[in-house]
Amino acid sequence: MRLLLCCLLLLIWRSGVAAACEVTQRAGVPLEVIHGAILVPVEVNGITGRFILDTGAERSVVTPAAVQRLSLSLDQWVGTTMHGVGGVESRPNANTRSLALGGVALHRRTLNQDTSFTVADLPRAAIGGRAIDGLLGRDYLSLFDLALDMPGQMLTLYQVSGCTGRFLPWTRPYAAVPVQNPAESALVVPVMLDGVRLRALLDTGAGSTMVTAPGIARLGLKLERLMQDPHVDVSGVGPRVQIMRRHSFTMLKVGTETVLHPTLWVAPVRITPIVDMLLGADWLSGKQVWISYATRQVFVAR
Secondary structure, eight states, X not given: OHHHHHHHHHHHHHHHHHTOOEEEEEEEEEOEEETTEEEEEEEETTEEEEEEEOTTOSSOEEOHHHHHHTTOEEEEEEEEEEEETTEEEEEEEEEOSOEEETTEEOOOSSTTOOOEEEEOOOSOSEETTEEOOEEEOHHHHTTSEEEEETTTTEEEEEEEESOOSSOOOOSSOEEEEOOBOOSTTOOEEEEEETXXXXXXXXXXXXXXXXXXXXXXXXXXXXXXXXXXXXXXXXXXXXXXXEEEEEEEOSEEEETTEEEESOEEEEOOOOOSSOOSEEEOHXXXXXXXXXXXXXXXXXXXXX
């Protein structure tokens, strides 16, 4: 009995040790923030490419021009169909020989851990005179926790395991923002807009926060009212052009932060996962934000 009890205690102790919270810094990556786009240098086949950091993209993308510049090979057997703001587009995938961010080797969060990209035309092939090679989406990013220091223009990659609650190594106070995880690695933040509870996808690839079709319906915004707002034509992945309108609201609340009289883009688009809003890079401006894919949490430094 004593031997059995000792073995049981040993198993419990080992289980506790295995579950210890571990936070390991893997790399620091400089950011460029140009016209609302968050850009990161990605090493593809030994060549440095310029990619938009895009937590809203389920699948990472390269442009047709980047396929040539980065010496990628097109897959004759596997392709991807993308549903974007501009509609539907299908092309063969592009395969890499090597892929890294900040010196850390990348692979997709798939069973075979491949290093492929979807090929698609992007609405902004160049930003601020700099060519854009693609989007680095959450199929690669969700393997890490992402600490975004927007004032310092730095992205730090962390490997996190066995952690829950408030585990950050930050010394300054920070607040937790509750999130939901309706699809693979997508982080959806509950927000309040003009007193209405909405669900917003945390999307660093969107330069501006936007209310989508479900949010328009929940807010009761009528077409006649929106027709009075200024508008622009925008394009995205896919062939169609979408009309977006600039609408003034009374109050936006995200976590403990309240923004009075925000002016947001509104467009009758539907994205996956189905959400009411995109919480874009403009919300991140001036903040230190920790996006924890490992624990499905978001933290904001006060």
